[in-house]
Amino acid sequence: MAKLIVSKFGGTSMGDAACMLRSAEVAYRQSSSMVVVSATSGTTNDLIALGQTAERQSWGEAEALITKIHQKHLKIAKELKVSSANMQMLEQLIEEMSSLAKGVHLLKDCSVKAMDALMSLGERISSILFVEAMAQVLARHQSAKKAQWLDVRDVLRTDETFGKAKPLTNEILGLCQKHLAFLPEMKTVVVTQGYIGRTEDGMTTTLGRGGSDYSAAILAEGVSADVLEIWTDVAGIATTDPRLCPQARPINEISFKEASELATFGAKVLHPATLLPAIRKNIPVFVGSSFDAEAKGTWVRKDVDEHPLIRAMAIRKKQVLVTLSTPEMLHAHGFLFQIFKIFNDHKVSIDAITTSEISVSVTLDDSTLLNKKLIADLSEIADVHVEENLSLVSLIGNNINHTAGLGKEIFDTISDINVRMICLGASKHNFCFLVSEDKGPEAVQRLHKKFVEV
Ligand code: ADP
Ligand code: ASP
Ligand code: MG
Numbered sequence: 001m002a003k004l005i006v007s008k009f010g011g012t013s014m015g016d017a018a019c020m021l022r023s024a025e026v027a028y029r030q031s032s033s034m035v036v037v038s039a040t041s042g043t044t045n046d047l048i049a050l051g052q053t054a055e056r057q058s059w060g061e062a063e064a065l066i067t068k069i070h071q072k073h074l075k076i077a078k079e080l081k082v083s084s085a086n087m088q089m090l091e092q093l094i095e096e097m098s099s100l101a102k103g104v105h106l107l108k109d110c111s112v113k114a115m116d117a118l119m120s121l122g123e124r125i126s127s128i129l130f131v132e133a134m135a136q137v138l139a140r141h142q143s144a145k146k147a148q149w150l151d152v153r154d155v156l157r158t159d160e161t162f163g164k165a166k167p168l169t170n171e172i173l174g175l176c177q178k179h180l181a182f183l184p185e186m187k188t189v190v191v192t193q194g195y196i197g198r199t200e201d202g203m204t205t206t207l208g209r210g211g212s213d214y215s216a217a218i219l220a221e222g223v224s225a226d227v228l229e230i231w232t233d234v235a236g237i238a239t240t241d242p243r244l245c246p247q248a249r250p251i252n253e254i255s256f257k258e259a260s261e262l263a264t265f266g267a268k269v270l271h272p273a274t275l276l277p278a279i280r281k282n283i284p285v286f287v288g289s290s291f292d293a294e295a296k297g298t299w300v301r302k303d304v305d306e307h308p309l310i311r312a313m314a315i316r317k318k319q320v321l322v323t324l325s326t327p328e329m330l331h332a333h334g335f336l337f338q339i340f341k342i343f344n345d346h347k348v349s350i351d352a353i354t355t356s357e358i359s360v361s362v363t364l365d366d367s368t369l370l371n372k373k374l375i376a377d378l379s380e381i382a383d384v385h386v387e388e389n390l391s392l393v394s395l396i397g398n399n400i401n402h403t404a405g406l407g408k409e410i411f412d413t414i415s416d417i418n419v420r421m422i423c424l425g426a427s428k429h430n431f432c433f434l435v436s437e438d439k440g441p442e443a444v445q446r447l448h449k450k451f452v453e454v
Contacts, residue, residue, distance in 0.1 A: 002186055003226040007032040008194060008216035011041035012233040013290035014126050017079035020133040023290045026231060028137050033183050034190045034223065036152075036216040037130050039122025040076070043069060044195075044209070047097075047119045054101040055110040062101050070094045073125050082132045089128050097121045112162040113203065116196075120204045123193035123212070124151075131191040138189065147189050153198035155179050155222065156215060158205045161347070165197055165205035167218045169277075176222030183223050192219070213271040217285070221277035228283050230270065231290040236298030237262065237269055239312045239452045245445050247453050251298050251312060258311055258396050259285075259300045261430045265351075265394035266316030275300065307398040309406070310451040315440050316351070316392040318366040321421060324382035325359035336360065338381055346374040351392060352423040352432055361421055363392055363434060390420060391440030394432035395447065401425050413450045414443045 007030055009023045014037055027035045039047075046069050054062040077090055100118050104110045110118075127149060134147035155175040158165035182188065194212025197205045207214050213230055220228040237259065238248040254262075256279050263270040269287065278285050278300070288297030324339060339360060343350060348371065350362045366388060368374065378384050400406065401424060410431065411419065420434040435443050 004184055005030055005032045005227045005229060006034045006216055006220040006225040007229040007231060008036040008212055009290055010232045011038045013231050014038055014040045017076045020130050024133040024137040026290050026293045028141055030229060032189060033186060034219060036192055036194045036212060036219060037127050038194050038212040040126050043122040044119055047122050050101055051104060051110040051115045051118045054104040055108055059105050062105055066098050076129050080129060080132050086128050086132055090125060093121055093125050116162045116206045117204045119206050120196040123195050127191055127193045134189055134191050145187055145189055147191055150190050150192040152192040152196060156197035158197035158199060160199050162205055164208040167197060172218060172222045180223050210271040213274040217274045217277040220283050221281045225283055227286060228278055229286045231288055232269060233289060233291060235289040235292050235295035236287045240444055240448050244441055245448050252296060253299045253304045255304045256300060256302055258429050261396045262312050262314050265432060266314040309403055310395050310397040312396045313444055313447055314394045315444050317437060319363050319390040319392050320366045320369060321361055321363055321387040321390055321434060323359055323361040323385040324378060326382040327358055342377045346371055348374060354421055389437045390434045391437045392432055392434055393440060393443050394430055396430055399428055400431050401428055413446050417443055
């Protein structure tokens with residue numbers, strides 16, 4: 001039986017009409033049954049700027065952004081010679097964007113909810129254009145399959161955490177069965193949006209920046225896909241970010257566990273949550289370049305043949321180290337519980353943690369500091385000290401916590417760089433530490449040379 005394949009194309013793979021046609025060709029060749037698309041590159045940023053401008057600046061400035069977004073997509077629509085129905089749909093979506101921005105401007109308030117509604121337009125517009133590209137490619141190959149547009153919000157049910165909504169797995173499975181049961185017949189290529197979802201009350205949500213990878217994985221789980229493909233602008237997951245280190249090389253195969261660590265600790269190539277649904281359903285994930293579809297790419301699977309000590313490294317910028325100290329922690333119990341309860345109440349996630357007898361240090365994304373109430377609540381139970389402008393450097397591999405001498409080799413390689421915090425032991429697959437932001441790239445480059453370029 002033919003395999004059921006879900007393919008996701010990121011922003012650069014949707015950059016213009018040529019990119020869309022190239023990506024549609026990839027989807028055709030792969031016999032994809034479902035294509036999940038991002039907004040065209042830069043559009044989500046433009047929509048965020050629109051929300052902020054409409055809230056704070058003159059209407060004229062907001063209008064200029066609307067025109068920019070409109071023109072960009074109109075150009076693609078014209079190049080693709082889209083049908084009048086889809087052209088009308090495009091105009092309708094631009095109209096919706098303008099009305100939302102006007103509402104924000106009049107109220108002088110761009111809530112996270114309003115921002116989600118605005119941002120959803122990026123994917124909704126790009127998918128309208130892509131379904132046209134897909135139909136053209138299918139027609140060119142005289143395929144019997146039809147391209148069909150789907151509003152993903154009909155199946156991707158989420159909770160109400162606007163800006164970073166949580167997909168509701170059971171509901172999604174039910175909705176996929178209801179709306180997508182025809183998929184295994186292989187007569188259709190469904191084109192839909194990444195990144196966005198809908199609450200039970202019908203409000204539009206987003207899954208957090210870069211969330212289209214996650215959407216595609218959730219949909220792959222929902223339709224019981226055999227393979228999930230993530231098509232981007234690099235030929236697979238590399239040993240580190242190629243932009244940071246030109247010597248980085250593509251990895252042929254990596255385990256779910258290692259790739260999850262890599263994504264969580266900063267490798268932008270996959271949204272951190274992407275592998276959760278794939279792991280739940282044991283769906284292999286392929287990562288490849290839509291610009292060079294013949295290149296080998298990377299397979300992410302449960303079991304892999306090789307288990308190198310260090311396979312890859314990542315860097316997570318804009319970290320803050322929050323240290324909480326109180327003598328009351330001495331020989332007392334319950335302090336960690338109180339701290340984690342506060343983080344939990346504020347829905348803030350911690351990346352790395354170390355403790356001493358009277359203090360606890362945790363790393364957080366710097367955007368967390370905007371939450372003044374969190375810091376105020378923490379200050380009620382401990383002295384709070386915040387250090388900013390840090391980067392978390394991670395080495396990802398196997399058996400890391402049981403390998404004698406590894407720590408020495410790592411720190412000998414960067415002996416002149418001050419290390420502010422170390423996390424080792426909890427994971428077989430990860431060794432991470434904090435350095436100042438300006439030293440982060442150099443630390444990765446040196447460690448890459450030492451452990452990977454050998
Ligand atoms: P898309 O828009 O397709 O989702 P992203 O920009 O989100 O693409 O992710 C792809 C980018 O991730 C690459 O261009 C690369 O710079 C970056 N990246 C970071 N770490 C890695 C890594 N280990 N391997 C490959 N790419 C990486
Ligand atoms: N368009 C969204 C973003 O830029 C989601 C994605 O591309 O994955 O964050
Ligand atoms: Mg991405």
